[in-house]
Amino acid sequence: MPTSDDRRIDKGEFLGLAVVPGVGLGLSTPTATWWVAAETDDDLRAAVRNLDAQEPRWVWWDSSTPSELVRLGTIIDRCWDVLTVHRLLHGGWRTTIGEVWATLRDLDVDDVPKMGQMGLLDAPSDADGDLDVPVRHDGHLQPEWTHGAWAKTLERAAAWAGLAVTVAEGQEKLIDARTDADRCRSTARSESLAEFLCAELAHHGLPVDMLEAERIIAEAAGPRPKTISHEDAIRAERDEVVLRHLSAPQPVNLRNPNEVKSMLRREGLDVENTRAWRLEQLRGEHPIIEALLHWRKDERIATTYGYRWMDEHVHGGRLRGGWSSSDGAAGRMTASAGLHNLPTEMRSAVAAEPGFRFVRADLGQVEPRVLAAVSGDRAFIEATQADDLYQVVADQLGVARQVAKLAVLGAMYGATTGESAHVLPKLHKSYPVAMAMLDDAADRGRQRQPVTTSGGRRIRTGSAVGVDGDLDGARSAAESRGRFARNALIQGAAAEFFKVWAILVRRRGRPLGAQVVLCLHDELLIHVPQGQAGEAAQMVGDAVAEAAFYWSPQPDVRFVADVSVIDRWSQAKE
Template identity: 50%
Template sequence: MYPASAAISRARADSVSGALMVAPHEGVNPTEHDLDGGSGGVGAARHDERVTLVDELAAAGAGAGRPLGVAAAPFVGAGLACGDRRWTVAPAELRVVDEQLHPRWTWWGRPTTETLVGARLGACWDVTAVHRLLFGGGDTDPSTVWARTTGLDVDRLPAAGQLDFLGGATDSGDDDDPVRPDGYLQPDWVDGGWHRDADRLATWAAVALRCAERQRELLGALDAGGDPLLTAWSESTAELLAVELQVEGLPLDSVRARELITAVVGPAPRDDADAARLRGERDRRVTDLPGAGVDLDLRNPADVRTLLGGIGIDVPDTRSWRLEPLRASHPLVDALLEWRKAERVATTYGHGWLDSHVRDGRLRGRWSGSDGAAGRMTAQAGLHNLPAELRPAVAAEPGRTFVRADLGQIEPRVLAVVSGDPDLARAGAADDLYAPVAQRLGVERPVAKVAVLAAMYGQTSGTAGEALRGLHRAYPVAMAYLDDAYERGRAGRDVRTHGGRLVRMPPLAARLDEAGVRAAQGARGRYARNALVQGAAAEFFKMWAVTVRARLAPLDARIVLCLHDELLVHVPTERADAAAATLVAALEETAHRWQRGRTAVRFVADVSVVARWSDAKG
């Protein structure tokens, strides 16, 4: 442990640097910032050719950390807004602006991010990401974002061509103004009109600036234990990192992957009949064993329970984690678990998966910067659930290596911070948090670990029961924090994470009896408790990830995977040690900023330099 006190094609990414440009506006002379032959100021007066775009932006107020609006679209260009000034530019110019002015790029969300991903921009403000932080939920259409942020009734959002049945057609105002007289956004702009031409891009960027300004005011008014503004910054950059991850892709040795898949499920089937034959062969590894039964359907949980009951194993369900401790009890259990591994590879990670998602030695899938109650980064194409059997195929390219870092005991350490429990914070100063907790409770370390995890995830019986009672006595502040979250969720009250993200509680289902209501309320309470701890942990992880992203830039290193609490970095071999040290230093920096000097919990990570992902421990 190291201490710390729709995939986008590469061709499209490369096009950002040169192909997307717009012609100069009539009457405006090209300037030195026309790097690719076309940009000019919207409504700007004629200016001296020696005045660069950077000079103009600086004169308008752009600078380090200051908001600079931007909107961009393929084959149209980019529009900028700062103060009351507007510009249309080639996207390639934004890299120079970023390097010289270091602004906080402010955009609506994914469409602009995907267009500009090749520019490798720095600090940003993603209006959509901040909206999720402020209001929760998944409705991030610009019209809804704008309405909620400006205090308008979202139930009255206008639609294109909408009629007012009492007064005829509604007054939509000037079609060239994205904001209607009634304060709502023009549906035409939201539905794609914003990128009809370069001038509209600049106007759309200006509206993003207005929305972001109001969002900052709302964040400042939040009652949260952490720093919502800091969370907004990191959540925004995490969305940018998500797009970079789907463009960059995860290095994968296709030949080795094919070998590993073949070893588990056999060669690629020639046709449907051959696929059925291979499936039957996999099934017979279980069904041909004594005691299995002739008509057994391995894909039917009821049949599997009957199978297990016939060999004297009574379990409430047939989940693999429940059967794993029973593997040695009977050959059928071992065969069933091995069959499930093979079936998962065959149906989800087989030859078809390899052919569909791996190109040019990279596994690519769509990434999200925040998904679900926990707010974790997630990915498609199997990137977040790659079986251990296939990890040997994740290999660094020639001349490069991986630096892998995995946070240790992140959630109990986060609990120590967000709850403000001084005793748990003192335990969090140790390399192994569970050791001082076990000593304080007077139990073995494994029991202490189970108790802490049970407290966060809602288990109240079994091995954890007595130790949980000890936790209430030893760490009353942390336990009160969890109990309060449970009661708020149980009552249906929304909760906010330490960083300020709203987590909405689902309504109870209709027509529940009394027992059903109690069960649903209890589940909602556990959901709230889990969301506060896991949500804060996700916020911490993303803050660390985007800090690593920034600090690694001089090393020509790229993050290629964010998996739960783990980072995988692809780096030139000769810079591996420097990258490892950077990951640790970034963790220290993140821990200091996130705790805001209120606690001194240590955050730790297991860091290793490996050629293949499977070479890392854990």
């Protein structure tokens, strides 16, 4: 059997990979399938590096492989993540390997076999075939294989890698046949690498000053409870600060919105719901409002970002959570463990480690600039040349800047009321191409038709997404889908652009020792040795224009970023 070093792989050629820790690698190009025994992590790492030196495009089924590579400390810059590309091409989110295979083979996705659906005492049906081969007689993948049985032997791992290459080739063929083939292929590659970045983000974690975090938690939630009854006492104490404002004291469960509503009614305050923005309008009417709003903030930290959250997700000064490169709706990145919704008052706890600094950068006015890029509206593209796009639009429409901003955002979100809706006709007149594109997307959404982002992502609008909150029947559900589609076109394209930026920063930052530690929709945080911080900041800014060069359908749309070097996340501007 030849070793990996004997194989000649053309630059950019698909190279399937299936890692079996402690055993070796299954490998496959479109023309050959083989395996390499490697019992130690060092051997595994060396084997991958030797192959990567030939500059293949690595192919794998799903994020379990990048997770394994990152654990080994291997760095990859070209890959094709089959599951990620599937989501790009077909929409949807929680997709399984079995469904990806069935889709490619034109099999009914509803027939994809599930693990364990066969009773223990049942005889294997004819469809199951030989467990040693990955594909059953009926054409579907063996569920045992998709659930890990591919890793039983290196021979199987090699076959598994070969199947991944087969799927990747099929996906590329689908892309080649499209009118937007070049752009879509480019997105498939960038989104795949973004998935690898996700594995790195999950592994490295976000630096957290644990003492500072505990100080903030203590301020909001009190000391760390020692027993259950101690915890109850702290909770009761927190509740009491609100309840003492009642004219007729009685126990109220503040965590139950209905009880809060009737409590307020007894105090002479009638509200349809108890949301913060509505309660804020009642500030000054009754002291309990202020106390209740303050209670909510403290309760948020106590329940979601309290000691339990610390114990569960922060270890060795790093906050770690799961990352996904593309969510179910429009393709934004998602993260768990609170990484995407840390309250601002907790951001002082996100601190660079000794000898390191953060470079923080966020894209400025990214949604309207993306709208200009994807619509090709000449007048709107002209407006992106300015640092402050909204001011240019305001001057054009002859309205105040704030009004122009709300109108532009409203057009992208589907706002229908208020002053922003009033300005909409003017917006149509000045920027007809951009507005027509949004309206067209909204129409498609209403009719349950999918929309496609400029990078080629298919976004489904017909499923149960975006229909909550509408009680008055089908018409408003259709409007809700329209708003969703309208926004998804922009949000999805912005997400594609952001990911190109993120993976560029990841690569350009490597010689500087920089580590991407947070991706937040339009904001990047990188952790860098303090001596390299200035150079890294320059690089991050330059990478915006480079990302635009790779991603933007229009070469003359200007994108801007605010970049700063800081020690704590709370030192972000404003």
